Amino acid sequence: MKIAVLSSHTSSLFWFRMDMMKDFIKAGHTVIALGSEPEADWKKRFEEHNIDYRQLYVERNGINPLKDLKTLMSLQSFMKKEKPDKIFSYQAKTVVYGCLAAKMNGISEVYPLIAGLGSIFRGRGFKNNIVKTIMNIQYRAACKSSKIVFFQNQDDKNEFILNGLIKEDKAVIINGSGVNLEKFKPTPLPINPTFLFIGRLIKDKGIMEYLEACKIVKANYPEVRCLLVGPFDSNPSALKPEELNPYIENGIIEYFGEQEDVRPYISQCSTFVLPSYHEGTPKTVLEAMAMGRPIITSDAPGCRETVINEINGYLVKVKDVQDLIEKMETLITNQELCKKMGGESLRIAINKYDVKKINQSIMKEMNLI
Numbered sequence: 540m541k542i543a544v545l546s547s548h549t550s551s552l553f554w555f556r557m558d559m560m561k562d563f564i565k566a567g568h569t570v571i572a573l574g575s576e577p578e579a580d581w582k583k584r585f586e587e588h589n590i591d592y593r594q595l596y597v598e599r600n601g602i603n604p605l606k607d608l609k610t611l612m613s614l615q616s617f618m619k620k621e622k623p624d625k626i627f628s629y630q631a632k633t634v635v636y637g638c639l640a641a642k643m644n645g646i647s648e649v650y651p652l653i654a655g656l657g658s659i660f661r662g663r664g665f666k667n668n669i670v671k672t673i674m675n676i677q678y679r680a681a682c683k684s685s686k687i688v689f690f691q692n693q694d695d696k697n698e699f700i701l702n703g704l705i706k707e708d709k710a711v712i713i714n715g716s717g718v719n720l721e722k723f724k725p726t727p728l729p730i731n732p733t734f735l736f737i738g739r740l741i742k743d744k745g746i747m748e749y750l751e752a753c754k755i756v757k758a759n760y761p762e763v764r765c766l767l768v769g770p771f772d773s774n775p776s777a778l779k780p781e782e783l784n785p786y787i788e789n790g791i792i793e794y795f796g797e798q799e800d801v802r803p804y805i806s807q808c809s810t811f812v813l814p815s816y817h818e819g820t821p822k823t824v825l826e827a828m829a830m831g832r833p834i835i836t837s838d839a840p841g842c843r844e845t846v847i848n849e850i851n852g853y854l855v856k857v858k859d860v861q862d863l864i865e866k867m868e869t870l871i872t873n874q875e876l877c878k879k880m881g882g883e884s885l886r887i888a889i890n891k892y893d894v895k896k897i898n899q900s901i902m903k904e905m906n907l908i
Contacts, residue, residue: 715820
């Protein structure tokens with residue numbers, strides 16, 4: 540079969556969905572990947588894995604209806620020409636317009652993934668409520684046009700059901716995107732306590748809470764290292780370089796920018812920190828777990844699924860810097876606990892988040908095996 544995999548973020552396709560697409564190919568199917576970045580930058584990289592890459596016009600964070608219409612027409616044109624047998628889509632705009640374009644072309648085998656609901660769904664205010672109402676209408680239409688809809692956590696699934704966006708029998712839970720256990724393997728913990736945050740530098744990821752916690756922790760324990768990996772972003776809640784610079788200049792944070800291979804940085808840390816406000820299931824957390832690291836993350840949708848509190852790490856209150864500081868300092872002063880929790884993270888990663896098991900679940904639901 541010919542399978543189209545749609546995303547509004549090309550690097551996410553390449554780094555987060557490659558294992559899934561390769562498993563589609565191993566099962567004898569053809570894969571076309573569609574993302575927002577130029578073909579000149581990405582086509583050869585996808586071709587190395589026997590995947591055809593096409594650029595899709597999509598503006599990830601904009602709300603201009605004319606630009607969104609252009610996205611819909613771009614997808615409609617692609618589907619009319621290529622006639623894919625099945626479509627797997629994720630991220631808001633490619634889910635919504637991918638489903639609608641498929642319906643326009645009589646394609647019923649559409650399988651969107653809701654990989655976390657953004658700040659719009661949990662925000663407040665007049666403008667936020669208007670955008671949320673529009674998104675609800677769009678998601679309802681998308682779900683109606685879908686065969687089934689994948690969710691990565693129970694909170695997001697419940698949100699869709701309670702808002703009448705989907706019937707329960709069409710909603711399927713999977714354990715995140717999974718982690719490649721052959722690529723992400725446990726490494727020894729460093730001698731000095733070291734914390735690491737990996738993610739887009741947007742405030743919804745809890746980046747400000749991490750920076751402020753590191754500021755206090757470094758003042759109390761100067762030998763501790765606090766690492767930061769991730770790109771600046773176009774999201775409305777994105778951190779600006781001038782907001783980060785004081786933390787770098789004062790020696791609070793060691794910033795490494797965006798990295799294609801995060802394993803060397805996970806190897807340097809003794810604890811992985813992601814105080815996000817909401818996620819689908821954070822892949823960076825799963826990668827850190829597979830490398831034997833304890834996790835400090837928020838008691839929030841998508842995050843709470845990865846941690847058994849006080850077993851493989853800690854769940855902290857959302858936006859609570861003091862709670863985050865206390866948990867970081869607990870692991871600074873107890874390296875044996877850090878090592879024990881890291882071992883539990885690895886055990887959970889193997890039992891629950893092995894990408895091979897998750898891909899098999901997806902392929903079974905899509906009738907690909």
